[in-house]
Amino acid sequence: MSKKLRIATTSLAGCFGCHMSFLDIDERLLALLELVEFDRSPITDIKHCGPCDIGLIEGGICNAENVHVLREFRKNCKILIAIGSCAITGGLPAQRNHLDLGSCLTEVYLTEPGLAHGHIPNDPELPLPLDKVHPLHEVVKIDYFIPGCPPSGDAIWKFLTDLIAGKTPELGHGLIKYD
Amino acid sequence: MSDTFHLDGAEVPFESGQTVMQAALAAGHYIPHLCYHPEFKPHGSCKLCTVKVNGRTTASCTMPAEAGLEIESETEELNALRRTLVQMLFAEGNHFCPSCEKSGNCMLQALGYDLEVHTAGFRHLYPDRPVDASHPDILLDFNRCILCELCVRASSEVDGKNVFGLAGRGITKHLIVNAESGQLADTDIALADKAMQVCPVGVILPKRVGFSIPIGSRRYDERPISAQALDDAPRQSAASGGCTACEE
Known part of the structure; x- marks a missing residue:
């Protein structure tokens, strides 16, 4: 039997909805586990991505830590896949891109009703937010994109099984979706 | 013959x-x-x-x-060029399909699907384009405008109202409302106008009917x-x- 492919997954500026959709492949997960094993992923709780064949990233880049994790994935993964609207376009978090970051933080933590004694979080442990939210391909090279918010379990299954079979992944009508 | x-x-x-x-x-x-x-x-x-x-x-x-x-x-050559045009349109505006009422009925989105566009590829411009919600029945979301001029043509040629126009040149070109205030509320546009029916994307929307068709039954879900x-x-x-x- 040939060696199993190693897959890492993570969510950056995302909602883990794409991961939930990944779980929607349901019992096919067992068939997938015949072919692959998981490195860093919410299922394994491994904290850093090691050498992998495939990296799946949901969510865009909204803070400094996202950039570090993305670069670690790019360094370690032979094939890097952006999954979902946020990873591909910035998505919902990028809706703040036409606003000034300072005024966003002021609005959310200081001037909203009920925040008379609020302050903008400044714990040194917190990663600094970026001025703008970016899709992944603006920071590192991305090999493939699976669009959708989230892409359906069927789309993820089709894409991964095509890829694992050595074919160019194709989605086609019904599986390719931006919403 | x-x-x-x-x-x-x-x-x-x-x-x-x-x-x-x-x-x-x-x-x-x-x-x-x-x-x-x-x-x-x-x-x-x-x-x-x-x-x-x-x-x-x-x-x-x-x-x-x-x-x-x-x-x-x-041909693959022409479809590759078309794909690039669609990608540029997506990168130029703010096309956030998951929150758009036109999603599933949008020609730009449907063309993206048909041409297998998986990513815009280019750097997104994220332009700042405030919406015009002044009209009681109609919302204008300029973020999605692709400057096709169909609403301009429909409003002047069919409705005889000349509500819309394009202003500016090149990357600053944008859709405007022909009113002193620039607000849709100060025009005589009505829900029954042709200009309400021709937008291929989600710019001109009737209020209070969004997301009325479930996912799976929308225009381009089926075919x-x-x-x-x-x-x-x-x-x-x-x-x-x-x-x-x-x-x-």
């Missing part, structure tokens, strides 16, 4: 005065398009319908059909735009005596 031209090797009949696009659609051949609408004079601005006529690229919606033309459309557009096109039998779409 009508003349014919060749489109991707197939013989396509046409009537005098028809464009390549009109004749192709009427004969059941789809050519991707965005700013073309069967009820309006061709505009030729989106360039999605670019084909090669006797080896030279041209917009098929403005190209008059002529006997004996050799036309290529469904790809390449199939849907042929159903919408005036058929060959009606081409000589005016088109079915105009008679409605």
Whole structure:
């Protein structure tokens, strides 16, 4: 039997909805586990991505830590896949891109009703937010994109099984979706 | 007895005065398009319908059909160019499909699906374009405008109201409302206007009816735009005596 492919997954500026959709492949997960094993992923709780064949990233880049994790994935993964609207376009978090970051933080933590004694979080442990939210391909090279918010379990299954079979992944009508 | 031209090797009949696009659609051949609408004079601005006529690229919606033309459309070269045009449109505006009421009924999105566009590829511009919610019944979301001018044409040519216009040049070109205040509330646009029905994307929206059709039943959920557009096109039998779409 040939060696199993190693897959890492993570969510950056995302909602883990794409991961939930990944779980929607349901019992096919067992068939997938015949072919692959998981490195860093919410299922394994491994904290850093090691050498992998495939990296799946949901969510865009909204803070400094996202950039570090993305670069670690790019360094370690032979094939890097952006999954979902946020990873591909910035998505919902990028809706703040036409606003000034300072005024966003002021609005959310200081001037909203009920925040008379609020302050903008400044714990040194917190990663600094970026001025703008970016899709992944603006920071590192991305090999493939699976669009959708989230892409359906069927789309993820089709894409991964095509890829694992050595074919160019194709989605086609019904599986390719931006919403 | 009508003349014919060749489109991707197939013989396509046409009537005098028809464009390549009109004749192709009427004969059941789809050519991707965005700013073309069967009820309006061709505009030729989106360039999605670019084909090669006797080896030279041209917009098929403005190209008059002529006997004996050799036309290529469904080639990897042309579809790659079309894909890039769609990608540039996505990168230029703020097209966030998950929150758009037009999602599933949007021509730009459906073309993206048909051309297998998985990413915009380019750096997104994220322009700042405030919405106009001034009108009690109609919302204008400029974030999604692709400058096809269909609303401009519909409002002036059909509605006789001239509510919309395009201002600026190049990357600063944008849709405007022809009112002293610039606000839609200060125009005489009405829900029944043609201008309300022609937007291929989600700019001009009636209020309080968003997301009324469930996912799975929307226009392009069921069939790809390449199939849907042929159903919408005036058929060959009606081409000589005016088109079915105009008679409605």
